[in-house]
Amino acid sequence: MRIMNGHIVAFCCEHSAYPAADSAGRLGLHYPENVRVIRVPCAGRVDLIHILKAFENGAAAVLVMGCEDGACHHITGNTRAKERVKYSEILLKEVNIDGGRVRMFNLSPNAPHKFVRAVNEMTRITKESGR
Amino acid sequence: METKIGVFLCNCGEAIKNIDFDAAVKEIAKFPGVTCVNLSSDLCLEEGKKKMISCIREENLERVVVAACSPEFHEHAFGEVLEKAGLNGRLLSMANIREQCSWAHDGDVTGKAVELVKMAVNRVRLLQPMEMKELPVNNEVLVVGGGFSAINTALQLSRVGLRTTLLEKEAALGTGTEELESLCGFDTSSMVSAVEADKNIKVLTSARVMEVDGKIGDFSVRIRQEGGEILRKYGAIVLATGHQTELALDCELKLGLSIVSQEEFCRMLGNPSLETEPKTIGFIFDFCDENSRFPTLATLNNALAAKRRWGSEVYVFYKSVKVDSEGAEILYQEARDCGVVFLKSEVPPRIDVDNGQVKIKAKDVFLGEDIILVCDVLVAEELHLPTEETANLSSLLNIRRDSRGFCQEENVHLYPVASEKKGIFFVGGCRGDLDLGRVLTDISSVVMNVYELLSSGKILVEAEKVEADPQKCVACLTCIRVCPHGAIQLVRINGGKEVAGISDLACYACGICAAICPAKAINFQSYRDEEILAQIEAI
């Protein structure tokens, strides 16, 4: 079974984005089907190798989703994740993957609409870049 | 030999209509290692779980994938099912084909469902079993401070059977509680006597903390007293280092008999041989510091006391009364009923000293005009600030403070009394603003938290959940610096090599260390690099 639009890998922190995605499902909020969620204990667990591997494997975009700034259960996890995402943008540019294809989003577990907005935003970006 | 993986799918009472389960089962059966694929309509109910247990036993499964609803509430329950079937509960991975698949998209999502299962299968193949272990902890508590919060924390800890050391930098306990005493009506000397009589409490005065090492259950504290240093071990540390006040006055204005602090005013009120009772008194609060409650409460109490004791004329200049404490609104009304005059202003009043008398000028919002008050005594506005002790200890313990320098990072997950490190707590004025009700509640919270951790003398943990591989670790110290919970220390292993040692007791399993380790030496069970990459590769 092949996916047409190029998939999006979303690393979701178990304290924020993962439950928000669940709530989105419960509310019946629909978003593009090409999102693959990988659950992590903290956005700070996400490493460069994970982001790069996702692109190597054919992802059209990568989302790293953690708690709101100042609300990380592990205090600095989301900040670390943000720095890593920024650095990965630099590395990815060197292999001609750019245009905002990797992004960090911050949200709370009771913000399913933010999850959907983030996924829709990334889908829009990948469509515009033609992949 | 391939690890035997069993996949259990649930169609949620056959209500999931946009997944072709027959086709999915066929695809999933082809995945390497998958020896059985089962479709159920009620996996989370007793009947479904029983069938799962039988299947695990009959097929001698070594790993299990459950493709159903969200793991948020069910992972724990399915883990128990595995245990009942004789498998370690951690050898499970769930694929969320309901909330994050069937319910989230229009149209046929069979493809996505199958892929989610593949991701889970790839991950579960690599998962390792995990055991629980009981680790011993020291159950003595160190309370740093000697004021109301410190003393009462120690007394309450003693009552639940925990031995406590009270460490105070001054020569005696109870220094600096006079103001709180006169406002809240408790007796410091009787509290201090209770502490001295308590066999569970040891008091160290004129003592300072010089160094702290270790972690929850095993803190090593170097204490300096007159005459030398001692080394003590504690299971938990409570900071009760209080706050201090500073008058918010222009430097040209000097304190004297006419301009006083709230504490001095309390002393005047309590002085039976006061020379002259002030006839006109002014209070100022809530201009420079709009983020404290205590100035309101102190002013209301002192204004009422002045009215009742001396019959003085009392005028209060303020911006907003902070009445979000229990009983504050009633106190405010009492003060007004008693004849205390409240003058609301938008900007801080001007203060001048003229011939020994204090002149206050402010624009009252109700009248829309300037009011000039000449008074005998002005109780000036005070800023509530953190103490030096708070700064010192925070630095020694390497814990974060808030934007105003008080203890405790402004992170909602730490409230009310926790720090980012297990076993370190805060209580009282060192956290910031205080009123009696909140302080009492915080004291009880700290006692409960410490009791929970230390009372049994041991803590149950997942053994070696996050571990640095001594073969790969080069002791670059990156993880030690980066761990937000202070759970990593350099330890010497056999062979004399120093490597990163992650404490099972202090670790919160966030994985930040695993991500940052340049040698990829840290194994985070269930979330190892291989386990994450295997999921990516399945897509």
Added chain:
Amino acid sequence: MENKNVLVVGSGISGIASALELANAGVSVYLLDKEAVVGGRSASFCCKATDICSRCSACVVLGKVKEAVTHPRIKLLTNSTMKKLSGELGNFRVEIEQQPRYVDEERCIACGLCTEVCPVDPKAIYPPFAEATPFSYILDKGRCLRFKGERCDLCRTSCPTKAIEFDLKPKEQELRVDAIIVATGFDVFDAREKGSLGYGRYTNVLTGLDLEHVFTRDGYLRLPTNGREPQNIAFIQCVGSRDKDHEYCSQVCCKYAMKLAGLIKYQNPDARVTIFYIDLQTAGKGFAQFYEEYKESIRFVRGVPVEILQTVSGELEVRFEDISQGKVCRDTFDLVVLSVGISPGKNTWDLARILGINLADNGFFDKKDSLSCNETNVDGIFLAGTCQGPKDIPDSIAHGIAAASKTMRVLAESASQRRGH
């Protein structure tokens, strides 16, 4: 602490905080709630983050609910109320009545087939709000045809797990517990009591609680009347607080109004937000950094409005005394939010009678004395949370933990007394 049982009445954030502390310390806990869903009021509060977390603590509630619901030593008893109490500390006997839920939460798998087949509109059987725990469907007796005497069996027969049953009676059981923690929460002030403010008459007048639910449900703010984004919003503080009948500050309203105002402006930077207030409550952990920002972006007006009228064009005209100008003014807004206060729960009197505990003058449960924070006049019965007086979420958690602490102490003392014999 094995063999000790405690009953926590109320599964709001404070009750949950108490239950978790006790359960982690080895005590078995019965967590009772009259609703079908746990978490109390704050479980449905919205996230108020802008670029950064605004420290409203609504998300903390969800995390704790999840912990409580999956804790092996906590037993949930939803749809349940206390009917009778006898005994004393160490040996309370509590009679509980559990109302039929009709949808068994242990069997409901939230498949949604029942809602599909329900013939009435609006549906008589539906899912709870997205973050609700347990996420089991709810039967609304008021809408259900069955309870109107008609023969309808569609949902029951369509349920794949046989979770729906109609012929049910309330179930009674007796619990034996060592101590009781009362955490029955609060009710918001009914803004209809201040009729001149138009709540219940004008659709675009909401309460603070309504606004929380709008954001939780929709994620953004739209006018209830025409679905457009409001550009001009007013918050009115102290509605049902600091007045003759409520001689206290509700402690939460100034902050929630400012944080909600901040969220509105973040989503719609061109919106104008005005807060009408008496005294601004800006104290407390973590607030100072936001207050400076709010001072810049929100218009604060000293003076509380007395009347709201709807204009011909559907806007809301607010009449208020502008204290700094010293006169009565009028201003029009698209949307008005009444910051309603925390009032004692409606069944406080009944509970006080059943438990034998005193009520304070302000209608909340009374503490034993000024230096206790959780004890009541009955040994072994403790108070947690807003049922004792207004509190925000962090203070409610602290109070709940403190109640557990006091409970542990009496349990430990009674255990050691028995050993001494």
